[in-house]
Amino acid sequence: MADELKKSKNNKDQSTVADSPIADLFQDRHPSDSERRWAEKALAPSLEKAPEKPIGSASGVNLDEHGNARFTTISGMPIRRLYTQADLPEDWNNDQYLNYPGQPPYPRGIHASGYRGRLWTMRQFSGFASPEETNERYKYLLAHGGGGLSVAFDLPTLMGYDSDHAASEGEVGKCGVAIDSLEDMEILFSGIDLEKTTVSMTINSPASVLWAMYLVVAEKQGADWKKISGTIQNDILKEYIAQKEYIYPPAPSMRLVIDTFEFGSKFTPKFNTISISGYHIREAGSTALQELAFTIYDGVEYVEWARRRGLDVDEFGPRLSFFFNSHNDFFEEIAKFRASRKIWYRLMKDRFGARQQRTWLMRFHTQTAGVSLTAQQPMNNIARVAVQALAAVLGGTQSLHTDSYDEALALPTQEAARIALRTQQIIAY
Secondary structure, X not given: OHHHHHHHHHHHHHHHHHHOOOHHHHOOOOOOHHHHHHHHHHHHHHHHHOOOOOOOOOOOOOEOOOOOEOOEOOOOOEOOOOOOHHHOOOOOOHHHHOOOOOOOOOOOOOOOOOOOOOXXXXXXXXXXXXXXXXXHHHHHHHHOOOOEEEEEEOHHHHOOOXXXXXXXXXXXXXXXXXXOOHHHHHHHOOOOOOOOOEEEEEXXXXXXXXXXXXXXXXXXXXXXXXXXXXXXXXXXXXXXXXXXXXXXXXXXXXXXXXXXXXXXXXXXXXXXXEEEEOHHHHHOOOOHHHHHHHHHHXXXXXXXXXXXXXXXXXXXXXXXXXXXXXXXXXXXXXHHHHHHHHHHHHHHHHHOOOOOHHHXXXXXXXXXXXXXXOOOOOOHHHHHHHHHHHHHHHOOOOEEEOOOOOOOOOOOOHHHHHHHHHHHHHHHO
């Protein structure tokens, strides 16, 4: 009888612990004595008096099986009430897991002085209608403090069609600028010094053709190819995954990408020959973790193809760049950016045997989440963009585009574009 009573008491105690609102503090972690006392003396009474409430309408996402509030990131990752040393790995070592800014594995950023020595590039994505109109917008952005340019091409250009092709009807200049010829490219950058202005071009399947036009325009301006800097997106793998703007089958497409790696490493050493992009994958509905996983493995695949071509990873590797989305979940996004640098460092150093530090570095551009913008009450998008932009900056981005508040309605007005740029400047200064 005594044994049965003791067993019953133990079961009751275990049930009480399991049902306790502070039970999660003891699951897979070993809190300190002070944390235990806080949980028992302060947290438990507080929860009894004012139980936690789910955010938004009650559902299976924000309520657990016992009806208690459940808190997760946008991507569904559980969030604890409090994080302490009990949540660190048992073999925690500062140099191994964190280290100082500018030191491997780079979670704190790739520069030892952060942004004090050099700010991120404020690079607003823009392009619409004709080359003449887009050129005016570029000059406006640069005059108001923009640090670089980012070219948005229209759908026919992205798909390799001229504006007068039957398939282009209704799409010319609609969501970007129409570029059909070298003359168009010259007009697009008329009056803009390409040796002093960094330019990013969001172009993929016909990237090598548009890049060739750009280089000719720079050459005609008298620019030295070895001094010009910028980026071509040139990421065909994410087209098959998310954006779907591919022209050729995978193998020939990959050959074109590696051709640009080889050419760039010889003739344009400061120009990024690819921007390996998670942005479109996130916009298509992925979680933060899926965005990171697909993007980094796309990067691995590009390196593998380049090595099979016979290219040296320390020759083309420093010019690999990345492009990420910054969504609404502030801390999750910061953590994603920090984790991405650690993972890329380990891959480049351990898997591919890179010897140069510049090859180890993940450098990335960030754009705030277009999919999060609403057509209803569009002015609220200014606050959304500000939070997302701050997450990108605290995550250590090298360049940033902030969406305009009216993008869910139409191409950005001049006022909306100015507010988007001012948002970055407020964060910076």
